Amino acid sequence: MTMSKGSNTPVPTTVLRVETSRRAGPGIPATEFSALLLASGRIRSDADHVTRDHPAHPSGAVRHEETRRDGDHVTDVLAVDLARVEDTVERIVLAATADGGTFGQVPGLAVRITDTDGRAVAHYDNTGASVETALVLGELYRRQGGWKFRAVGQGYGNGRDGLAEEYGITARRETRRAEPTPPELPRSAPESRRPDPELRLPEAESTARPAKVTLTKAAPAVSLAKQGATSGALRVNLNWRMREGRWTKGTARDLDLDLCALYELADGRKGVVQALGNAFGSLHRPPYIHLDGDDRTGASNDGENLTVNLDHTADFRRVLVFVTIYAGATSFAGLHATVTLRPQHGAPVDFSLDDCAVPSTVCALALLTNQGGDLVVRREARYLVPERGTSPQRTVDRAYGWGMNWTPGRK
Structure with a gap:
C-alpha cells in the first residue's frame, strides 16, 4: 500500500525487508540511511544506531544487508526481525542524513517494506523535503501486542545534530563510501521538496497500574x-x-x-x-x-x-x-x-x-x-x-x- 505522511499500517511480526531508496547523480548530495532502536524515546548506546558502517545490532533484530545501485537509483536494504526486537525497544526509526546539500536536492526518497514472501506491506514516497539535512522517513512501532509502520517525513535543518538532540546519538561520523556507480550515469535535475515538524515519545506500559x-x-x-x-x-x-x-x-x-x-x-x-x-x-x-x-x-x-x-x-x-x-x-x-x-x-x-x-x-x-x-x-x-x-x-x-x-x- 502507498501511504501518506502521518498515516500508519499494521505489519506482520516477522522478518521484514526494509528498502530505503533515492536517486543519485551529479549535484545530488550523498545520503546515508540508518536505523535507530529506541527505548523511552532514545537510543541506549551507539549499538542501537545501525548504519552501513555499523551494520548489525547485537540482538540480531536489525541488520544492514546491502547498498545497491540500479541506474540512477540507490537502495539501502535492512533486514528487520521484529520477533527478535528486545522488549525494552518500543520503536525503530528509519533516518537519513544528507552530506553536501539538503534533502530538497535528493529526489525519489522512498521506503518500501516487504514480508518474507516478498509481498509489499507498506510503501511511502517522501515528497515534502526542502531545507532539511536530516530526515525521519518512517518508524516501526509497537501497538497493542503487534507492530505498525508509520510514514513520518519530518526533518531537521541541522543534520546529525538534530538527530543527536532528539534521540541521543553521538556525533560519530560514518566513513563516506562512494555511491555504487553504473557504467554510465544519466544526468538528473534535483527536485524541490518541503519540510515538517517532529516526533513523539512512545507509550510504555507499567506492569502495575493504579485503578482507572x-x-x-x-x-x-x-x-x-x-x-x-x-x-x-x-x-x-x-x-x-x-x-x-x-x-x-x-x-x-x-x-x-x-x-x-x-x-x-x-x-x-x-x-x-x-x-x-x-x-x-x-x-x-x-x-x-x-x-x-x-x-x-x-x-x-x-x-x-x-x-x-x-x-x-x-x-x-x-x-x-x-x-x-x-x-x-x-x-x-x-x-x-x-x-x-x-x-x-x-x-x-x-x-x-x-x-x-x-x-x-x-x-x-x-x-x-x-x-x-x-x-x-x-x-x-x-x-x-x-x-x-x-x-x-x-x-x-x-x-x-x-x-x-x-x-x-x-x-
Whole structure:
C-alpha cells in the first residue's frame, strides 16, 4: 500500500525487508540511511544506531544487508526481525542524513517494506523535503501486542545534530563510501521538496497500574501527581463511533476529526498543535507536545493521539485539548466520542462526551493547568458553535481567552 505522511499500517511480526531508496547523480548530495532502536524515546548506546558502517545490532533484530545501485537509483536494504526486537525497544526509526546539500536536492526518497514472501506491506514516497539535512522517513512501532509502520517525513535543518538532540546519538561520523556507480550515469535535475515538524515519545506500559480514574460532571478534575503521573509521556487518545443523523454527511470513512491542543508555556509563549498547517509540535523541545499523525478517515482503531512530555511539567502554564470536525459532519451529535489520558506512570484517566444537541464543530475536551508544579486535568466536554465565518480554532481561542492571531490554513 502507498501511504501518506502521518498515516500508519499494521505489519506482520516477522522478518521484514526494509528498502530505503533515492536517486543519485551529479549535484545530488550523498545520503546515508540508518536505523535507530529506541527505548523511552532514545537510543541506549551507539549499538542501537545501525548504519552501513555499523551494520548489525547485537540482538540480531536489525541488520544492514546491502547498498545497491540500479541506474540512477540507490537502495539501502535492512533486514528487520521484529520477533527478535528486545522488549525494552518500543520503536525503530528509519533516518537519513544528507552530506553536501539538503534533502530538497535528493529526489525519489522512498521506503518500501516487504514480508518474507516478498509481498509489499507498506510503501511511502517522501515528497515534502526542502531545507532539511536530516530526515525521519518512517518508524516501526509497537501497538497493542503487534507492530505498525508509520510514514513520518519530518526533518531537521541541522543534520546529525538534530538527530543527536532528539534521540541521543553521538556525533560519530560514518566513513563516506562512494555511491555504487553504473557504467554510465544519466544526468538528473534535483527536485524541490518541503519540510515538517517532529516526533513523539512512545507509550510504555507499567506492569502495575493504579485503578482507572473516570471524570464526570460531579467529579470533573484530577491531579496527575496524586495519581503518580509526574514524569514520562502522557498520551491523549480520542476515539469515536459514528451513527447516522441529521448532521452527518456520509459514512464513518468520510468523517475526519482533528485532535488539537492550545498551549501556553511558563515563559508566555503560546501556540497550537494540530494537523492543519502541519503544526505537529515536538516532545523534546517547546512546546513539549506532539501530535502523532492525522487519521483522516475516522475508521482507524487508533483514533487520534497527542503526547505530552511530563518531564517538562514546569514549562507548562496551561494546555487545552480540543477537537474539531474537519469533514464528514456538521456537528458532534451521534459521534459518541471517548477521551482517554494514559500516563506512562500512574492511573489512566478517561471520560465520555455528553450527547451533543447543537450544530457544534469544535469541542473543548480537557484543560490541563499547572498548579504549584502539579498538572491538574479538568474535564471540559464543552461543545462550541462557531459564529458564521468564524473558524473552530478562533472559536475555542475566544472561549478560553488565548488571544492568538489566526490565518486560514489547509492540510
